[in-house]
Amino acid sequence: xxxxxxxxxxxxxxxxxxxxxxxxxxxxxxxxxxxxxxxxxxxxxxxxxxxxxxxxxxxxxxxxxxxxxxxxxxxxxxxxxxxxxxxxxxxxxxxxxxxxxxxxxxxxxxx
Amino acid sequence: xxxxxxxxxxxxxxxxxxxxxxxxxxxxxxxxxxxxxxxxxxxxxxxxxxxxxxxxxxxxxxxxxxxxxxxxxxxxxxxxxxxxxxxxxxxxxxxxxxxxxxxxxxxxxxxxxx
Numbered sequence: 001x002x003x004x005x006x007x008x009x010x011x012x013x014x015x016x017x018x019x020x021x022x023x024x025x026x027x028x029x030x031x032x033x034x035x036x037x038x039x040x041x042x043x044x045x046x047x048x049x050x051x052x053x054x055x056x057x058x059x060x061x062x063x064x065x066x067x068x069x070x071x072x073x074x075x076x077x078x079x080x081x082x083x084x085x086x087x088x089x090x091x092x093x094x095x096x097x098x099x100x101x102x103x104x105x106x107x108x109x110x111x
Numbered sequence: 112x113x114x115x116x117x118x119x120x121x122x123x124x125x126x127x128x129x130x131x132x133x134x135x136x137x138x139x140x141x142x143x144x145x146x147x148x149x150x151x152x153x154x155x156x157x158x159x160x161x162x163x164x165x166x167x168x169x170x171x172x173x174x175x176x177x178x179x180x181x182x183x184x185x186x187x188x189x190x191x192x193x194x195x196x197x198x199x200x201x202x203x204x205x206x207x208x209x210x211x212x213x214x215x216x217x218x219x220x221x222x223x224x225x
Contacts, residue, residue, distance in 0.1 A: 036216075043117075043204060043218035044155070089154065097143065099206070099214055101154045 002027045006090040006102035013080055014110050021075040021105050023064075023090035031092040033057075033066050033073040034099070038087045047075075047088070082109045113139050115207050117217035124195055125225055132190045132220045134205030140185035141207035145214070146178075149202040161188055195224040 007022040025033065035047040035057070048057030053068035062077045073090060090102040114137040124130050134144060143162050147155040159175075161167035161182035169175045177199075179191040188207075192199055200223050206214040 044216040046213065046216075049213070093214075097208070098145070098157055098160065100157070103154045104152075106152070 002031065002092060002094045002100050004090050004092055004100055004102035006088075007105050008103065009087075010106040010108060012108045012110065015082055016079045017109075019075070019077040019080045019084075019107070021088055021090075021107070023073045023075065023102060025071050025073065025090075025092050027071075027092055027094065031094060033064070034091040034093065035062070035064055035073070035075050036089040036091055036101075038089065038104075040086070044089070080107075080109050082111050085109045113137075113212075113215045115141075115205065115215045115217040117203075117205060117220050119220060120218065121221045121223075123223045123225065126196050127194055129191055129193045130195055130222060132192075132203055132205075132222070134188045134190070134207065134217050136186045136207040136215070139207075139209055139212075139215075141188075142185065142210050143208055144182055144188040145206045146180060146188075146190050147204045147206070149204060149219070151202075155204060158190075192222065195222070197224045200224045 003026045032051045034049045036044045037047045048059040050057040050066035056065045064073050064075045087104045087106050089104045091099050116135045118133045146158045149155045158173045159167045159169045161180050163182050163185050167180035182188040202219050204219040205217045208214045
């Protein structure tokens with residue numbers, strides 16, 4: 001079945017450090033891939049998405065590229081800020097329109 | 112942009128009582144709504160999918176008689192947790208979408224059962 005595996009946290013970085021959160025997926029067909037962010041005490045927000053192979057999603061300095069050959073969708077940011085502290089979820093959209101989430105990665109940024 | 116609201120945002124109830132949570136799409140008609148639950152420091156687990164005017168489809172392991180879902184209109188779905196117990200305490204999140212558009216998530220409802 002469809003599944004998402006993402007890097008376990010928590011991840012703690014200093015401000016302006018480079019961020020990578022790994023995500024790999026298993027799916028039949030050609031799913032869309034997403035990164036969602038959940039700030040403390042808030043609901044989920046779509047951070048970025050990619051709908052086909054080699055697409056790059058980007059938003060707020062974050063990027064992720066849909067790699068079909070490695071079934072990956074790693075999240076990257078060149079210089080993180082304290083305000084990026086949140087939980088990040090990798091997800092895919094299955095053929096049944098359901099969204100399947102990874103386990104989430106808690107990111108903490110030190111000033 | 113598209114917005115989904117949930118009410119209430121927090122609820123505390125006694126064990127054995129029933130609690131209703133509303134999910135509304137504020138500026139679009141949601142043909143499909145989804146209900147998730149999220150335990151502390153864990154991921155979102157899909158509970159059920161509901162289409163307007165039809166019975167909800169529950170995921171394996173979710174008790175349909177305990178978690179009653181009604182999607183009576185294109186802008187409203189309700190989740191009723193019947194005879195709630197402390198193990199039902201969780202963060203319940205809905206999402207809504209029109210056919211072919213991205214999911215829009217609500218802010219969540221934190222349920223605490225004493």
